[in-house]
Amino acid sequence: MDAATITTWMTEIESSVRAEKDHLVQLDAAIGDGDHGTNMARGFEAVVQALAADTGSPPGRLLVVAGRTLVSTVGGASGPLWGSALRAGGRVLGDHATFDGDQLADVLAAALASVKDLGTASLGDKTMVDALEPAVEALRARLAAGDPVDAAIEAAGTAAEAGMRATIPLQARKGRASYLGERSIGHQDPGATSTALIVRALQRAVANRG
């Protein structure tokens, strides 16, 4: 996998976030302030533009640029969180022109670590962590078990969606939803939902690699 994989990943995220924009807004309106869909769409639209301008950078560098772009265009909680996540993930790849499955797992693990570090959320707090952490673990486990990267990332997507659905019964402890206390129970977390979209987008990008 190489720079094209990253560019495709970002384009895939942009189109699926745009397609799911209203759904994400509805989810956020129920337990937040109704802007998650707009925030993510605005951010990844800017990322796609930024990467279009960038020609010939290595994949790690592209992820850093994508992260910076999110930080500088999204605002809200998701901007700095996903922004730092992609920056951290990009640094893992350094200047390598290509990367393999294990390195991809390292990228996602670094992204997860930076989200948890910045946001201080743990599994079960009803945040994006609840989708991202199971995805990282599934990816690692399947690769360790010798599965090909496509199968492993497919499992990661399934794990992310399971984690996303698992947020429904939870009471939020982080983010705006936590202000609702028990009223946050019974609603799916918007950030976990967009995270599942992001992992599924990665799966398509990996599948389409040259």
Added chain:
Amino acid sequence: MDAATITTWMTEIESSVRAEKDHLVQLDAAIGDGDHGTNMARGFEAVVQALAADTGSPPGRLLVVAGRTLVSTVGGASGPLWGSALRAGGRVLGDHATFDGDQLADVLAAALASVKDLGTASLGDKTMVDALEPAVEALRARLAAGDPVDAAIEAAGTAAEAGMRATIPLQARKGRASYLGERSIGHQDPGATSTALIVRALQRAVANRG
């Protein structure tokens, strides 16, 4: 007719204005500010209380007290207009203990004159004048024709109601309704409507005289 006739008249006005309160409010909401029913109800409730406290005054004096009470409790356009009207009407009777049909006509004529003087409205301006003026003329004409007072005041009520309905096609030239310009056309004037109630109340008071 005597003081009791006046007291009964005011009590009759109070009950019919209270009964028609919402209707008067609706009419005023369409072309005014929706308080005519509340204003008239508040005013005549106070009048009835004031007259209950007053024992033994002659009829003219009672009308003056009623007028003062309206001025001091209603506010809005209808307060000073009906207040001055009753005061002017009361002065006509001086300290006489009783009055006949012609004197009653003089009372209503004086009331009309003071409304027109204070409000500078003429027939056709879509105001209470459009109900009061025909009532006064009908009363005078029937008495001149030798009709008994009951029949004459009955005719006055009919004339008042005709005048009231005749305000519907008019464009208002006075009062709040005038701000609507052509949009005031097609609505019945609230003040003309309450004026018809007041004349009908007088008819009942006259009929119930001892």
Added chain:
Amino acid sequence: MAVETNLMRKFLNEPALVVKQSLAGLAAAHPDLLRYDAAAQIVVRKDAPKKGKVALISGGGSGHEPLHGGFVGTGMLDAACPGEVFTSPVPAQMLAATKAVDGGAGVVHIVKNYTGDVLNFKLAAEDAADEGVKVTSVVIDDDVAVQDSLYTAGRRGVGATVLAEKIAGAAAESGAGLAQVTDTVKRVNERARSFGVALSSCVPPASGKPIFDLPEGEIELGIGIHGEPGRKRATLQSASDVVDVMVDAVISDLKPRSGSNLLVFVNGMGGTPLIELYLLYGEVDAKLRKAGLKPVRNLVGSYITSLEMAGASLTVLELDDELTRLWDAPVHTPALRWGV
């Protein structure tokens, strides 16, 4: 009562007591500026009467807050007479206020042009004269949405009332005589024009029902401040289209000298927030400058309202040096304060 309040999105106890309870709160919040005489239902400047100072009073129906009670204080009104919601006060209130503030130099009645206000103030002025108080009255009629004519009630008094109270209040504070203060009110009224639009109706507490029903996406053009419908209804346009209508209506009637200095007052009707009022001000300011006029002073906020109505009005006053100086003079009231 529970039933009535349930029809509304209002903080309310007994609807019949809303005016009295709100005035009590105003007095509790501003004891340094004013007192509330509950018996007479008037709001009086704390240090009234001021010996030798011309006094200004105004009044009208409630529901237009901060007008008028919020403008009682140094450099503006000496007293306010609040009627029930949208119903003019009664002469007894104006008489009590007139006597409470008369410092011997006379009292100016600032009257918004509504039949009820005019008639009740007229009766009060007669009573005051009988009691030997020098009273002058000026009727404010700045609303260009109403076609004026000798045979009608004439134009409504709206936004110019706030400007007249501030500017004439400064003149009185600076020691001007009765004739001069009266003349100052008249000059503000002559040089000011207003036009208002509504995006919603409002709900009088007594009835608990909207006065008119305005579907979303429609707009009432040429409204007053009593929730009355406007001159015409249109479909909601963009803010800049609405500004075009307001500015054209006001300027074509005011006909200011080209290049003249203006005081621009963008007023909210009670339910429209500041983010929108400033957006409107930006459009108005730009449009006036394009027309070669100079907005040198402005007031942006909800100062003469119609309960919780969503909407706004534009008032433009053509300034001269004296009016500008009087506008800039210190004022200290609950709703307007500067220079002190």
Added chain:
Amino acid sequence: MAVETNLMRKFLNEPALVVKQSLAGLAAAHPDLLRYDAAAQIVVRKDAPKKGKVALISGGGSGHEPLHGGFVGTGMLDAACPGEVFTSPVPAQMLAATKAVDGGAGVVHIVKNYTGDVLNFKLAAEDAADEGVKVTSVVIDDDVAVQDSLYTAGRRGVGATVLAEKIAGAAAESGAGLAQVTDTVKRVNERARSFGVALSSCVPPASGKPIFDLPEGEIELGIGIHGEPGRKRATLQSASDVVDVMVDAVISDLKPRSGSNLLVFVNGMGGTPLIELYLLYGEVDAKLRKAGLKPVRNLVGSYITSLEMAGASLTVLELDDELTRLWDAPVHTPALRWGV
């Protein structure tokens, strides 16, 4: 766009431009106080940077006007960073504002406690430090409706933000150093508590739909300022019942010394008019006095809003002599002005 605006009772052009156009209007109305840097989307005090003066900046999502842009001026904020409606600004805005106002004495970031605001300000503070600017940050979290805990996002920052900006702004204006100004913000936050209620939702311009749907006759208790639903929903009670809930929530958490002096801030959410806010103030003032407390200062009006939401919040700050003196100190901003 026509479609979107038709869903709303708002003065609006392109919904995506509402924040920029409103800020342009603010700057056009108050050129003597501030300027709007459209490129950086920040509002900066006209005479910034003030050499040797500690600077204060704040920011957050828009839709809370006059917060924060309306508080930029003498004796309050040096700059404001407005994000999109209900979305926190990005670090680039805070960095630009920090550099624009730094007079060498350091810059205090006043941050309302929302994850988005906190994280974006955190990244900005790191960048500013990299560029050699002394920055301190204080997070405001005064909303007692949110149960606090080590394991949650903690309480929201609401009404105390306005009081902290005014009081710390006065300290900075009077020459206090970075540590002292920072400490002043912290003290206000420690001694202030708030609680809010909504009678309606509000409509973000971007979506054109109410965030939650609140039937007439129901009320949301414990809301924030982003149109988010509250802790619980109840049927609308009388104003004095609502005041009981607000005062009890605030006082039981603040636990002021008996007989202590209070600053009482009754805030409108944007769509609730002054007649109701003063009615509420009257009830609050009386209830606090009954409880043996002394409301010696107050602020009544819509200063930290949630678009056009109908509702109100109560903020109580326990005063000491220094906080009182700083509150009374001159301030000159578009939304708060006295002593000058």
